[in-house]
């Protein structure tokens with residue numbers, strides 16, 4: 399971490415989308431609340447995932463949204479990278495020498511329906527085209543609303559809203575937390591319950607990644623973050639790691655910090671057509687989220703999750 403005559407300087411690497419830049423402003427606010435003299439510099443980068451209009455699988459998966467930001471960190475061009483944890487691959491380790499030093503307090507984990515006519519999912523007529531490329535959303539829509547159609551749509555949330563207006567789809571599914579970050583919650587016509595649309599692993603969680611040897615930055619951002627979110631994200635990501643879920647895996651799951659102090663984890667694996675759903679739900683000690691994530695993954699594997707995940711690898 400550098401210093402200027404005003405004080406310590408923290409350089410933050412991020413994607414350059416409006417949502418990502420809004421996320422960094424939250425980090426800036428939380429850091430300067432800790433250290434008012436801290437100078438925060440933002441280094442935006444457009445990732446291959448932002449540029450590529452096609453399927454993420456062709457780019458090697460979700461790493462397409464994180465690779466270039468990670469490189470800024472590894473090149474020591476930034477001190478800190480901010481990632482949406484739902485975009486951080488679960489089937490490969492974080493780049494050697496880096497660590498997620500904290501997860502900020504979790505935002506809303508639910509998906510929202512955006513329909514210009516204000517209809518809910520139950521009211522949409524057969525054949526309505528819902529814009530999403532997320533296999534998790536496609537599978538759950540096929541399961542509960544087989545009369546609705548999905549059409550692929552890529553790009554950041556703002557560009558998807560523009561594509562909706564341009565008629566590329568009749569409705570959209572977007573993360574409500576994403577709409578909150580870009581100030582577009584008024585566009586949501588329905589917030590879907592987690593029983594209708596189970597969230598992705600790491601939904602609503604912002605992870606702050608830095609170089610392990612940069613103990614000054616590790617210590618600083620370690621003062622942010624939420625223990626509950628760390629436990630929930632750790633359980634979810636361990637489950638994803640054991641399943642070796644890839645970007646095209648129709649895997650959903652949510653860990654919850656329960657009132658009794660224990661940690662709950664519910665996870666699902668779907669066939670793309672939604673006709674097969676595997677589900678496991680367990681509770682465990684909040685002090686051992688790794689064990690809980692592993693146990694739920696094993697329960698899913700016993701139900702045939704490996705074969706189901708591998709069968710979807712080249713679809714979607």
Ligand SMILES: NCc1[nH]cc(CCC(=O)O)c1CC(=O)O
Pocket residue numbers: 463482483484485555571572573574575576600601602603
């Ligand atoms: N790559 C899509 C993506 N990655 C992170 C978010 C924001 C929501 C979150 O942080 O979970 C979104 C938008 C969406 O899914 O609608």
